[in-house]
Amino acid sequence: MSSFKGQFRYTLDAKGRLNIPAKFRRALAPEANETFVVKRGFDSCLELIPIDEWKIYEEKLRRLSTTKERNRRFLRMTTANASEDTCDKQGRITIPAELLKLANIEKEVLIIGVLDKMEIWNPETYQKHLDLPGESYEDIAESISLD
Amino acid sequence: MSSFKGQFRYTLDAKGRLNIPAKFRRALAPEANETFVVKRGFDSCLELIPIDEWKIYEEKLRRLSTTKERNRRFLRMTTANASEDTCDKQGRITIPAELLKLANIEKEVLIIGVLDKMEIWNPETYQKHLDLPGESYEDIAESISLD
DNA sequence: AGAATAAACCCCTTTAACCCACTATTACCC
DNA sequence: GGGTAATAGTGGGTTAAAGGGGTTTATTCT
Numbered sequence: 263m264s265s266f267k268g269q270f271r272y273t274l275d276a277k278g279r280l281n282i283p284a285k286f287r288r289a290l291a292p293e294a295n296e297t298f299v300v301k302r303g304f305d306s307c308l309e310l311i312p313i314d315e316w317k318i319y320e321e322k323l324r325r326l327s328t329t330k331e332r333n334r335r336f337l338r339m340t341t342a343n344a345s346e347d348t349c350d351k352q353g354r355i356t357i358p359a360e361l362l363k364l365a366n367i368e369k370e371v372l373i374i375g376v377l378d379k380m381e382i383w384n385p386e387t388y389q390k391h392l393d394l395p396g397e398s399y400e401d402i403a404e405s406i407s408l409d
Numbered sequence: 410m411s412s413f414k415g416q417f418r419y420t421l422d423a424k425g426r427l428n429i430p431a432k433f434r435r436a437l438a439p440e441a442n443e444t445f446v447v448k449r450g451f452d453s454c455l456e457l458i459p460i461d462e463w464k465i466y467e468e469k470l471r472r473l474s475t476t477k478e479r480n481r482r483f484l485r486m487t488t489a490n491a492s493e494d495t496c497d498k499q500g501r502i503t504i505p506a507e508l509l510k511l512a513n514i515e516k517e518v519l520i521i522g523v524l525d526k527m528e529i530w531n532p533e534t535y536q537k538h539l540d541l542p543g544e545s546y547e548d549i550a551e552s553i554s555l556d
Numbered sequence: 557a558g559a560a561t562a563a564a565c566c567c568c569t570t571t572a573a574c575c576c577a578c579t580a581t582t583a584c585c586c
Numbered sequence: 587g588g589g590t591a592a593t594a595g596t597g598g599g600t601t602a603a604a605g606g607g608g609t610t611t612a613t614t615c616t
Contacts, residue, residue: 265467265493266488267446267488267489267491267492267493268488268489268491268492268505269489269490269507272605272606273605273606275606275607275608276607276608277562279606281604281605281606283604283605284603284604284605304475304478304481305478305481350563350564350565351564351565352565352566352604352605352606353604353605354605354606356562356563374485374488374489375488375489375491376484376485376488376489377467377470377471377484377488378471381485391482391485392482392485392486394482397482399449399451399483399486400451400452402479402482402483402486403451403483405479406473406479406480406483408466408469408470408472408473409469419595419596420595420596422596422597422598423597423598424572424597424598426596426597428594428595428596430594431593431594431595497573497574497575498574498575498576499594499595499596500594500595501595501596503572503573
């Protein structure tokens with residue numbers, strides 16, 4: 263099972279190709295075959311999910327009843343903004359332009375590991391996300407119970 | 410099970426490498442394979458957790474629901490500021506620059522044992538942390554129930 | 557058939573992983 | 587108690603790989 267940790271700053275090239283950190287590629291399960299699903303994430307980022315982990319998630323999506331309008335909308339928002347891709351020989355994947363736009367990414371990119379997936383951020387967006395006043399790491403930790 | 414105790418003063422070299430006290434290395438469980446996760450700790454220190462202990466913690470993190478914004482923020486703050494590393498032949502690990510910055514560590518380092526993990530401090534930060542007025546060892550003990 | 561788009565291949569620069577060397581302290585033995 | 591040997595702690599250099607960019611070849615749509 264993958265366990266992505268850490269943060270890396272990369273640049274996107276003119277073709278929308280993004281390097282996957284070598285550390286993360288090494289952490290991939292062999293079943294993943296260097297293949298990912300890139301999808302819209304929460305809080306204006308993108309999620310990069312190894313295909314083996316994605317399949318688990320997809321199963322849950324399939325179980326959503328499509329007789330409910332809310333479910334239909336959520337499904338469309340998710341799947342329409344998702345893309346499957348495999349690393350090229352240089353360890354890069356191509357991110358579709360509409361996803362880059364959703365996350366306000368132009369050239370500078372921050373990739374962070376979040377255990378079973380990675381997140382792709384515009385570095386400034388990420389900084390703003392963290393800088394919520396009165397919400398320090400210690401503050402949040404006090405309110406979260408891990409057991 | 411590991412049981413780290415005591416304190417040690419070391420220096421960080423130009424490459425961000427830190428010696429692990431030999432006493433602590435000998436206290437490691439064989440399953441740990443001399444491998445640690447360094448992560449952001451509380452109160453401006455870093456935590457150095459043997460990989461076998463980390464896995465227990467990671468399981469708890471994975472159970473946090475990511476549909477809640479607060480949980481996502483906490484997860485990111487934790488995993489993006491974590492790094493897995495194995496001791497080199499000299500018994501050192503490399504601490505990423507962004508973690509050193511979080512803990513205000515430049516060269517002088519204090520390593521303390523806290524049972525199942527170690528903490529890495531800037532010695533002055535640690536001293537200030539202890540010197541909180543009106544918070545003597547005895548005062549704190551009054552408010553803590555151990556049974 | 558030609559143009560546009562995307563995929564595959566290749567190269568260069570920089571970084572970090574790995575290896576070796578030295579000093580000082582501690583432990584052990586005579 | 588002094589000498590010796592092992593080990594702990596620190597420092598530096600070399601090399602392979604990672605990251606960033608460009609060029610050519612295939613493919614698809616017009």
